[in-house]
Amino acid sequence: MTVRDPIRAEMLSFRPNAIAQVAVGNIGDPGIIPLWFGETDLVTPAFIRDAAKQALDDGLTFYVTPGGHQRLRTAIQDWTARWYGVTPAMERIWVPGAAMLCIVTALQTCVNTGDEVVVLTPMWPNISQAVEATGGTPRYVRLDHDAAKGEWALDLNKIEAAIGPRTKALFIGSPGNPTGWVISDDEIKALIEISRRKGVAIIADEVYSVLFYEGKRAPSFIDHASEDDNVFIVNSFSKAWAMTGWRVGWLVAPRRLAPAMAQLSVSNNTGATVFAQFGAVAALEQGDPFIAEMVERCRRGRDMVADFVAGQNRLSWVKPKGAFYAYVAVDGLKDSIGFAKNLLATTKVGVAPGAAFASGEGDTRDESYLRLCFAQDPKRLGEALERIGKALLA
Secondary structure (H helix, E strand, O other): OOOOOOOOHHHHHOOOOHHHHHHOOOOOOOOOEEOOOOOOOOOOOHHHHHHHHHHHHOOOOOOOOOOOOHHHHHHHHHHHHHHHOOOOOHHHEEOOOOHHHHHHHHHHHHOOOOOEEEEEEOOOOHHHHHHHHOOOEEEEEEOEEEOOOOEEEOOHHHHHHHOOOOEEEEEEEOOOOOOOOOOOHHHHHHHHHHHHHHOOEEEEEOOOOOOEOOOOOOOOHHHOOOOOOOEEEEEEOOOOOOOHHHOOEEEEOOHHHHHHHHHHHHHHOOOOOHHHHHHHHHHHHHOHHHHHHHHHHHHHHHHHHHHHHHOOOOEEEOOOOEOOEEEEEEOOOOOHHHHHHHHHHHHOEEOEEHHHHOOOOOOOOOOOEEEEEOOOOHHHHHHHHHHHHHHHHO
């Protein structure tokens, strides 16, 4: 007798992404200089940690509103008003847990089994798996790489052409991971118009929005979308406030979805960790000076990488406008995973292989790339770059 397997085929086919393939078994090794993940080497600031400790000491360990503690949601309102000049309605603000859970929640509101999500690439690999985990199929549109102009560019015609009858959402990350590309206000307006005309949602990953080198913060969908537009804006405490291990992010959703979002919050996670939320409140209320320090630290790291790339015959890149990654092309490289593994073994420097950010199976255009996180101590970053340089000459 043949017994039916109840497990979804998509779950059985999941494989570790290419970054994990390089890092597995080596995470936490103190001898490695880790440039492979998207985090700084700074510990979360003391004023944030102290706020969480105080919440614990005050016994704030019970359930709160699943969508986020009222004080945190109010702090998100105030911070958004201060940085963006927009005050989102309380009914639009949700804190289900980490930003990745915010993305999954947004996908759950849109995607049925067999639906499609257009994903702008190169893109962080977890996004494709999140689409597949919710029953959807990712369809990829790649940023154009204009080597002559030294920029990544969005082709809106390609986005519109990729939208089919089963398309439910567009996923846009800006500032982008891994490229550091930043969407313009005109492109945001055009995508919102496409969203309205085609009846598709937009999921905007803006977790690097204040890690921006050409102004106070990057252009945002919150600048132009109405509260009734099918636009989901994701942000996170992980990057700008050095809180990767806290697993707290937030989502600004269409106002009319408030009842559904409340139920999803209960179903998915019953809300973010309560005492971590009070650390997040401190980040929003007291953390603007730290953001400024982080931006300058990253700017210095970016400049160090720029000098390094300029001194290497085999390397080229597009200097990022935002985020904290160098997406570097290596002339002659055809196996980014193999190179990253060998680099780790021979130099004890961990980098992310470009294959992790590819536009689906069989796309080899990212095999010549490596991603380096430059949000690091300058001395350690300099040592890592020196080791990489020697490896390229070997």
